[in-house]
Amino acid sequence: MTNRVTTTQETKATTDAVRLLPRDRLADLFHALTARGYQVIGPRVDQGAIIYDQLTSVEELPRGWTDEQGPGYYRLKRREDDDAFGYVVGPHSWKRYLFPPLVTLARIERDGEDWHIESQPESPVKRAFLGVRACELAAIAVQDRVFLSQAYVDPIYQARRESVCLIAANCTQAAATCFCTSMDTGPRCRSGFDLAITEIAAGYIVEVGSELGASLAADLPLRPASPEDQADGEAARARAVAQIERTLDTHDIRALLMNNLDHPQWDDVGQRCLSCTNCTMVCPTCFCCSVTEVGDLTEQHIERQRQWDSCFHPDFSYINGGQVRGQVRSRYRQWLTHKLATWIDQFDVSGCVGCGRCITWCPVGIDLTEEVAAIRGNPS
Amino acid sequence: MMARVRPKLAVFKFASCDGCQLTLLDAEDHLLEVAGQVDICYFLEATSRVVDGPYDLALVEGSITTAHDAARIREVRRNARFLITLGACATAGGIQSLRNWGNLPEFLQAVYARPEYIQTLATSTAIAAHVSVDFELRGCPINKAQLLDVLRAFLADRRPNVPKHSVCLDCKRHGTVCIMVAQGVPCMGPITQTGCGALCPSYDRGCYGCYGPCEQSQGEAWGRSLVRSGQPVPTVLHQLRSFNAGAEDWRQAGDSLDNCASTAGPARTEEPRS
Ligand code: SF4
Ligand code: SF4
Ligand code: SF4
Numbered sequence: 001m002t003n004r005v006t007t008t009q010e011t012k013a014t015t016d017a018v019r020l021l022p023r024d025r026l027a028d029l030f031h032a033l034t035a036r037g038y039q040v041i042g043p044r045v046d047q048g049a050i051i052y053d054q055l056t057s058v059e060e061l062p063r064g065w066t067d068e069q070g071p072g073y074y075r076l077k078r079r080e081d082d083d084a085f086g087y088v089v090g091p092h093s094w095k096r097y098l099f100p101p102l103v104t105l106a107r108i109e110r111d112g113e114d115w116h117i118e119s120q121p122e123s124p125v126k127r128a129f130l131g132v133r134a135c136e137l138a139a140i141a142v143q144d145r146v147f148l149s150q151a152y153v154d155p156i157y158q159a160r161r162e163s164v165c166l167i168a169a170n171c172t173q174a175a176a177t178c179f180c181t182s183m184d185t186g187p188r189c190r191s192g193f194d195l196a197i198t199e200i201a202a203g204y205i206v207e208v209g210s211e212l213g214a215s216l217a218a219d220l221p222l223r224p225a226s227p228e229d230q231a232d233g234e235a236a237r238a239r240a241v242a243q244i245e246r247t248l249d250t251h252d253i254r255a256l257l258m259n260n261l262d263h264p265q266w267d268d269v270g271q272r273c274l275s276c277t278n279c280t281m282v283c284p285t286c287f288c289c290s291v292t293e294v295g296d297l298t299e300q301h302i303e304r305q306r307q308w309d310s311c312f313h314p315d316f317s318y319i320n321g322g323q324v325r326g327q328v329r330s331r332y333r334q335w336l337t338h339k340l341a342t343w344i345d346q347f348d349v350s351g352c353v354g355c356g357r358c359i360t361w362c363p364v365g366i367d368l369t370e371e372v373a374a375i376r377g378n379p380s
Numbered sequence: 381m382m383a384r385v386r387p388k389l390a391v392f393k394f395a396s397c398d399g400c401q402l403t404l405l406d407a408e409d410h411l412l413e414v415a416g417q418v419d420i421c422y423f424l425e426a427t428s429r430v431v432d433g434p435y436d437l438a439l440v441e442g443s444i445t446t447a448h449d450a451a452r453i454r455e456v457r458r459n460a461r462f463l464i465t466l467g468a469c470a471t472a473g474g475i476q477s478l479r480n481w482g483n484l485p486e487f488l489q490a491v492y493a494r495p496e497y498i499q500t501l502a503t504s505t506a507i508a509a510h511v512s513v514d515f516e517l518r519g520c521p522i523n524k525a526q527l528l529d530v531l532r533a534f535l536a537d538r539r540p541n542v543p544k545h546s547v548c549l550d551c552k553r554h555g556t557v558c559i560m561v562a563q564g565v566p567c568m569g570p571i572t573q574t575g576c577g578a579l580c581p582s583y584d585r586g587c588y589g590c591y592g593p594c595e596q597s598q599g600e601a602w603g604r605s606l607v608r609s610g611q612p613v614p615t616v617l618h619q620l621r622s623f624n625a626g627a628e629d630w631r632q633a634g635d636s637l638d639n640c641a642s643t644a645g646p647a648r649t650e651e652p653r654s
Contacts, residue, residue, distance in 0.1 A: 047557035047584075072609075074562045091557050101553040272605075274598045276570035277545065281552030292541060298413060299536055308553050313545040314595045328598060363548075363560045363570050364605040 019222040020229050023203040026084065027058045029167070029195075032219040033128040038165055041097055042130035043087065048076055052092040055130070062087060069175035069356070071365030085131055085199045088175040089355050093284035094129050094136055095143060098160050101308045105291065110300040122156060128165040132193065134186030135178075137168060138353040139284035141192055145347045146287050165212060168193035172236040174243040177356030179369060182248040185353045187240040200232040248354065248369045249376060254341040256376055261333065265374045270329025273366055277310035279358035280335065285351050290316065311335050336368060387436035387535070390422035392456050394442025394449050395476055395504060399521035400467035401425045401441050407524050414528075417535055433459035437534055443469040443476060443504045443626075450501070450510055457511035464530060465507045468520035472592050473626030475520075477504040480626060506626060515540060520590040520623040523575045544595040546570055547587050550578035559584055566606050568619055571597040571629070592624040599633030613641040 021029065033040050043050045044060045050067060061084040068075045069088065079086050106119040132140075140161075147157040171178075171187040180186035189196040194213035197204040205225055208214045225233070280286040290309040295302040309316050312331050317324035325331045343351030352368070359367045391401060405411070405426060421431035438460035444450050457463055468474050479487065484502045488495035507513055517530055517540075526542050533540040547569035551558060559565040559581050567586035569578065575591035593599060603616045620634040 048559075048562040049557040051555065051557060072561055072605075074558075076562075091562070092555060096555065101555075272601055274570040274602055275546070275596060276548040278548050278552065278558065278570070281549065294541065295532065299532060308549075310545070310549060313543075313549065315544055326596075328596060361558055361561055363558065363567070364601065 018225040018230050019206050020202060020225040021204040021206055021220055021222055025221050026204065028220050029216070030058050032216050033165065038126045038128035040128050040130055045076065049074060050076070050087045050090040052094065052096065067175065069177045069360045071177070071359050071367050072362055073365070074360050083199050085169040086172060088171065088173065088178060089133055089136065089357060091282060091361055093282065093357065094132065094140060095284050097127055098140070098164070099143065099147070099157055099287060103156055103306050104303050105306050106304040108302040108304065122159060124159050124163045126163045128167060130167045131169040132166050133169065133171055134189045135180045135353040135355040136284060137166065137189055137192040138185035139355065142285045142347070142349055142351065142353065143287060145349060166193045168196040170196060170198040170237050171240040172199055174240045175356060176245060177359040178244050178354065179246040179248050179356060180354040181241065181244050182250060183350060183352055183354035187244070188237055198233040198236055200229060200236055202229050202232070205229065205233040246356065246369055248372060250350070253372070254344055256379065257337045257341040260375050260380055263375050263380050265371060266329050266333045269332050269366060269371055270327060272364055273328050273332045274364060275312045275328045275331055276363060277312040278361050278363060280310040280312060281308060282357040282361040284355060284357070285353065288316065336371060340372065386417060386419040388421045388431065389418040389437050389439070390433065390435040390460070391425065391439045392441070393425070394440065394453065394470065395445040396442030396467065396469040396474065398425060403521050403524050403527060407528055410528050414531055434461065435459055436461050438463045439466055440464070440470050440507050441466045443473045443506060444510055445476060445504045446500050453507060453510050462514045462534060463511070464515045464517060465513050466517050466527070467522050468518065468590070468592060468623040470507045471516040471518050472624040473504045473506050475623050477626035478621060479504055481621070504626065517542065518573055518591045519575045526575060544573055546594045547572045547574050547578050550574050551581050554578060554582065556582045559586065566611050566615065566619060571599050571602045589619065589622060589624055592627045593629040597629040599629045600636050603633050603637045607637065613637055
């Protein structure tokens with residue numbers, strides 16, 4: 001499958017002076033980051049998957065591992081080579097570090113008849129994300145709009161986001177669940193990174209995306225990429241494009257969904273969906289949370305906590321008098337129409353970047369691209 | 381505080397293993413605080429001191445399995461301003477509700493030398509099937525922190541902070557990789573109410589459903605999906621019919637799978653999804 005957008009970028013990339021970090025010098029990148037005070041968060045094998053975690057060295061990268069994915073299905077597999085970035089997006093996303101699953105917003109103490117409320121900003125930790133994919137850069141850009149671009153800025157997200165360094169990795173393969181080409185978010189990393197790498201047999205082709213990236217590159221033992229290296233890089237990136245099978249037709253998608261709010265497909269998916277919340281938890285753009293006050297037995301010491309929550313949790317739409325969305329059908333419809341339609345009204349961008357996580361990590365394998373196709377195929 | 385009359389608390393046991401009452405005793409550090417704020421009037425597991433009702437708060441453990449207990453729970457209800465049930469037995473009938481699918485005379489013959497001495501009902505049922513219940517605290521056994529929150533809520537006249545969402549939400553908050561998706565382990569988490577903080581999946585074990593169905597649980601959709609992906613119907617039935625077998629959604633889901641399987645013959649094993 002050829003893709004117009006990607007072809008133009010290939011041209012741009014090859015006209016820049018292309019440089020290569022030799023394969024055995026990846027640790028230099030790691031050290032350049034830690035020398036600048038960054039905690040490195042990157043991929044590693046854990047619990048039968050490739051997750052994102054704090055790394056202490058490049059030895060922890062998932063060298064020689066890859067993954068196989070399908071609806072409700074994920075398995076680790078051995079690679080024939082020892083590539084470190086030869087896998088596709090897994091169960092975690094970077095949102096865990098920018099929009100953490102649990103934060104204490106305030107501590108509240110009873111003080112005689114009064115309450116004493118203390119709310120301290122987090123002390124910022126500099127984090128470098130190693131191996132960010134194109135769809136994930138797009139997801140971070142979506143959450144930037146959600147948390148930073150409107151009247152209410154989230155100070156927790158803002159502080160964490162401002163201290164992050166993004167080392168992107170171009171995909172050299174795709175999973176059966178990926179559809180970034182439909183959402184125009186990948187698989188090539190275009191912008192929004194400090195450094196981007198493409199892994200080939202000789203090493204890592206490096207692109208600089210910011211001043212911070214340029215200063216990191218200056219510390220690395222880079223050499224000019226040979227014409228063969230460059231051809232390898234292009235072939236690796238083209239392989240990812242060619243492997244993408246899944247599509248989502250986004251043409252007029254807002255109108256399609258909003259004009260079909262009573263489509264029988266919602267009843268159908270309402271029978272299959274478990275309302276378990278997994279799709280929203282793994283989605284790198286979903287941002288719902290709830291705030292709860294948790295007290296001790298004497299109710300003298302209370303913590304105000306913010307936790308990830310989900311539109312699939314029946315009580316999430318509980319307001320005085322009852323639940324607004326009291327059925328699985330209406331909760332799935334809320335999720336999908338928000339993600340693909342009303343998100344555009346709200347943030348001027350789609351809420352879906354085509355990473356495919358919600359398809360893989362749905363325990364019953366519900367696939368949003370199929371749900372949309374069913375509505376499009378038979379609109380009411 | 382001193383001037384206020386402390387609410388009178390009573391703890392009653394029906395057919396159960398005592399595990400939920402032990403959870404209350406196990407709350408050692410906090411129990412003294414509780415004891416300071418309530419007057420423990422009836423709690424035979426802890427003290428032989430008995431003060432007559434009526435009680436402000438009755439905590440009830442266990443299910444109804446005898447005619448005598450069916451009458452006794454009505455008496456408890458009449459004597460209690462608030463009645464809170466604790467654990468899978470009291471809220472769903474417990475593991476002993478498996479008798480609801482069995483043959484009672486056969487069990488009695490097999491287990492007891494003199495079955496004629498045994499007086500029991502053919503079913504084990506939840507407390508709420510007999511009297512009105514103000515709050516059901518689920519779990520096999522119940523979670524200590526949730527129990528303490530329910531007691532605090534009662535004392536502070538507020539709604540208990542006991543979430544009703546799935547176990548999956550907690551797996552994801554903790555970063556636990558889904559064992560259903562990544563290992564093909566059948567896990568009840570998607571249809572089970574949280575309470576343990578998603579303990580079993582973090583040890584590579586599927587959720588056993590200790591806390592019963594989550595709100596609007598989709599037991600049947602869950603079971604059918606497992607069967608489609610190659611799990612034998614009896615395996616899925618064993619999962620649905622455990623400590624919380626009698627919970628409405630899981631009872632219906634199990635019966636529906638059972639009916640389909642018996643009319644359609646043995647379950648066909650399909651290729652796993654990929
Ligand atoms: S909706 Fe699904 S495919 Fe789209 S960004 Fe979220 S998880 Fe990825
Ligand atoms: S679509 Fe799948 S992952 Fe999402 S709530 Fe429904 S069953 Fe769970
Ligand atoms: S392991 Fe079980 S409880 Fe956890 S996310 Fe998967 S299905 Fe849900």
